[in-house]
Amino acid sequence: MCGITGFWNPSRTSERQLRTALDQMLDVLDHRGPDDRGSRLYVEQGLALGHTRLSIVGLDHGHQPIESRDGDLAVTVNGELYGYKTLRTQLACETLTTSGKSDSAITLPLYRKYGLSFVEHLRGEFAVVLYDHREKRLILIRDRFGVKPLYYSVNDNGIAWGSEVKSILKHPDIQPRMCPKAVIHQMMQVMVPGSTAFEGVQALQPGHMLIVQERDGRLETSLKRWWDLEFPESHVENADPAEYVQGVQDRLIDAVATRLEADVPVGCYLSGGIDSCSILGLATTLQQSPIKAFTIAFDSDEYDESNIAKLMAERTGAEQELLLLTEKELYGPAFERATWHAERTFYNTLAVAKWHMSRRVRACNYKAVITGEGSDELFGGYPFFKRDWLGREDDAGIFAGAILAEEDLQHTAWNDLCGFTPSWIQPWMMTLARVRPLLSSSMQDLMQQYDPVAEVAGAIDPNQVRGRHRLDVSQYTWCKTMLEGQILTWGGDRMDMANSMEARPAFLDHHIAEYAVTIPPDVRIRDGIEKWVLREAMVNVLPRELYERKKFAFMAPPAHTSPVIRAALQDMIDHWLTDSRIAALGVFDTQKLRDFIDQAWKETDHTIARRNDIIMNHALQLHILHGQYIEGMPLPAVD
Template sequence: MCGITGFWNPQRNSERDLRSTLDRMLDVLDHRGPDERGSRLFIDQGLALGHTRLSIIGLDCGHQPISTDDGDYAVTVNGELYNYKRIRTQLACESLECNGKSDSSIALPLYLKYGLAMVEHLRGEFAIVLYDHREQRLILIRDRFGIKPLYYAAGDNGLVWGSEVKSILQHPDVPAKLCPKAAVHQMMQVMVPGSTAFEGVDALQPGHMLVAQLRDGRLEIDTQRWWDFTFPESHDPNPDPAEYVQGVQDRLIDAVATRLEADVPVGCYLSGGIDSCSILGLATTLMQSSVKAFTIAFDSDEYDESNIAKRMAERTGAEQELLRLTEKELYGPAFERATWHAERTFYNTLAVAKWHMSRRVRACNYKAVVTGEGSDELFGGYPFFKRDWLGREGEEAGVFAGAILAEEDQKHAAWQDLCGFTPSWLQPWMLVLQRCSPLLSSDLKDLLNEYDPIAEIADAIDPAAVRGRHRLDISQYTWSKTMLEGQILTWGGDRMDMANSMEARPAFLDHHLAEYATTIPPEVRIRDGVEKWVLREAMVNVLPRELYERKKFAFMAPPAHTDPVKRAAVQEMIDHWLTPERVAEVGFFDHSAVERFIHDAWRETDGTIARRNDILINHMLQLHMLHGQYVEGQPLPAVD
């Protein structure tokens, strides 16, 4: 697990400029790879490749960038390529040697053998940048679900890339400027796939590659999709549930076993949900020894799962590390630092909690954990998936209302045309957009007269992947193409984990398991109203009975409105970041409207509206933090 960055501008070939620029870009990625730093310059071509390394596999033999002996090919890899031993052996049989014994060493030989089709042979979570000097071609590759990040800025001055946007913004050709359209999307939580918070910087989408080809002294850039999370147009009308239960069990065991391989100890994240508990149960059996489990505990019974996590740890004999968090840890300096790492806003302080957890993991001398992300996406685990297929009957919104479920049905023409319905996962964010609109500055209100953010998100979805599909399939697909990558795997995953040099390995997002999950009929994924039924049955002998029978729980941190101490902590941040001067400087909001909104928000008694208010306050605060941190260059505060 590492950080990668670099740039290619054929018009600039000063070694001093190349090296000094690359060093600045690498400096801000030290947290992703504190163990080692490497670079490779192609001076005449104006190309620089940089790498910061977190050593997990091949501790003494994984230096990057990796080059061929003739120097014509070079590659940097961020992530894990799990099938590397088998591939390395196969390549050796064909006299294609790997330069080194780390998992990343298979990338160049695979390219030499298969060209761009090398991606079909990769298993794991990865971002790869490969330069082919003979063909004057640069290739950026991102894994199937976007577990590992990869961003780029392309223009007349060439191409700049990085594992995080902050490294790209260190390049002199990429000014730091927040994008007004992206600000609107962040306020409503849902980004357009492929976009970022910053003007001129894009995200390489999951399952895509970018190819930059040098022709006549200029770069021609093309992106193409090489994999998608695709559901079939029809399912088995008479499914045998037992067959699918066994199929899930076999593939999940293999996925967990694969992700336990490392040259350092591997632990597990453990909440009270069936996903992480399943991972811990399988890991314990596979390792035949005690596993280190890391759990977050909150100071609110309504949001805390730690008691169930504790029982799972006791059942498996895991050594549990319990981290209790209050408002002191969730707001203030840690909130600001998490925002800097996220590079976008987040609606709930779960991101801050995850930052603290990865910090604790490293303090315990662990560099890697296996996690449960992706299970809900594969097996229909979220309540909005059930609503889209089965409706509202028997539904208990509880703490989901206002944040995950809309209390009133919403429709949008673009989504009705695309899907035949407006997915329930999007509807609460449509209500958030409605609530934030009166707070916007006149410039952003004018923007919304011409720009429809809801339609823009719909336009980014491939119609061929949803038309003719089952409603549950459509709901799972559209969520996975937007919120899985843009939220769960960024500020809920990689960015908070790697902030403290810690690698997370989401076993459910193994593509062998994911591709199989798309074939499971809806009535086996959700059976008799029970979400993730097929997974529960596959793990029935792994999970405690109470967890096997438990409904989906909201894994969120307690919002600020839930107690006066948290409100006071948020108000302190408001007093610093949302002053009339700062609000005017950023230009996204009307300060008078914001002031009235916050005054009323602290007096709101309706829980659904109060949760929505908390979301808006978090987003407003963070947009101003991002401006301060990235545009103004304010230093980050220290965290005790």
């Protein structure tokens, strides 16, 4: 795991200018790679490649950028490429630099042999930037699900890229500005795939590559999708579930075993869900020594599941590291730091909790953990998946207001795309409706011409949803939006790498994913039981209490649940939402926002109160982001 950044500006051919600009871009990625730093300049071309390294594989020979012996190829890689030893043997790899035996080094011989299709031979979580000097071609590549981030900005001067937006904003040709449309999307939680909070900066979408070709001193760009989560147009009827149970078990064992490979100790994140418990159970069986398990606990019985995690740790003999978090840790300086790392708003302080946990992992001298992200996406684990297929349940519990809408909503763009409006977007449509009256006059004018819900639908490939089963459609649209846009960013990579810690989501191994889409819906969800096929595959791994347990909402306690949490959030609101700051951002009508916050604290309906909490979090963070990235305010220290 590392940080990669760089730029290509054919008119910028001063070595001093290239070096100065690249160093500034690398400086803000130190947290992603504190172990080493490298760069490669092609001065005559105006191209600079930069890399900060977190050493996990090939500790003594992983320096990047990596170059071919003839100097025609150079590459920077962020992530882990599994099975590299076998590939290295099969390819009889050329000797590269001192990085010749690292996992990242297989990219160049693969590219030499297969050209652009080399990426199809990569297994793992990765972002790759490869320069072909002979072809005057630059290739930006992102892994299949977007586990590893990669952003870019194209303008008249050229292109800049980075593992995080903040590195791009340090380039001298780029002026940091918040994007008004993206502000609307952040307030409703759902970003348009490929967008960011900042004008002119885009996210390379998962399973895509951006090809930059120089012709006569000008750069031409083209996007190519090289992989997608493709559900079949029909499923096997009356299938034998045992076949799929065994298929999931075999592939998950292989994925966990693969991710235990490292030159440093690998631990596990452990919540009370069947996903992380399955990972821990398999890792314990596969590894000789006891596994270190890291668990977040909250001081709220309704939102804490550490008792189940403790049961699993005891069953497996894992050494459990339990981190109890209160409002003191979830708000204040840590909240501001998590916002800076996330580069967008988040609806719940689970992101802050994840920041604290990665900090604890590093304090325990661990650099890598295996996680359970992706299981719900592949096996139908979320309640909105079940609702879209099997219909509405009366009691949404703590899901209401944040994960499930309390009423059924429809939107023409989504109905045209899918044949229905997926349940996962409906609570955010309700959030948008509540936000709209709070906006300033200029933002109200924007909303007259811009439909954010339709824009999200417009970013989905209709060929991948039409003619598919309703459950497949719901899972696919969620994966193309919220999986990448929130779970793998502010819920994953950004909070993990904030403290130089690598997360390895075993369920998102593409061998599992490509098999999971073939599993019939009534095997994924059977007799109303979500993730049935996974439960059966892990029946000998999971405690009975967990095997029979329904999906639990893994989130931090919202502010309305405790007067102490409310006071902590209100302190931050008082500091950041001043009249001058609200006016400078220009998103809200000051008085309407203040009236909303006053009324929010008086709300007694828990569903509406959860939605109010979400809106306050988003509004607060928009002003924090403006202060951090536009005004250049320094980050606070965290005890």
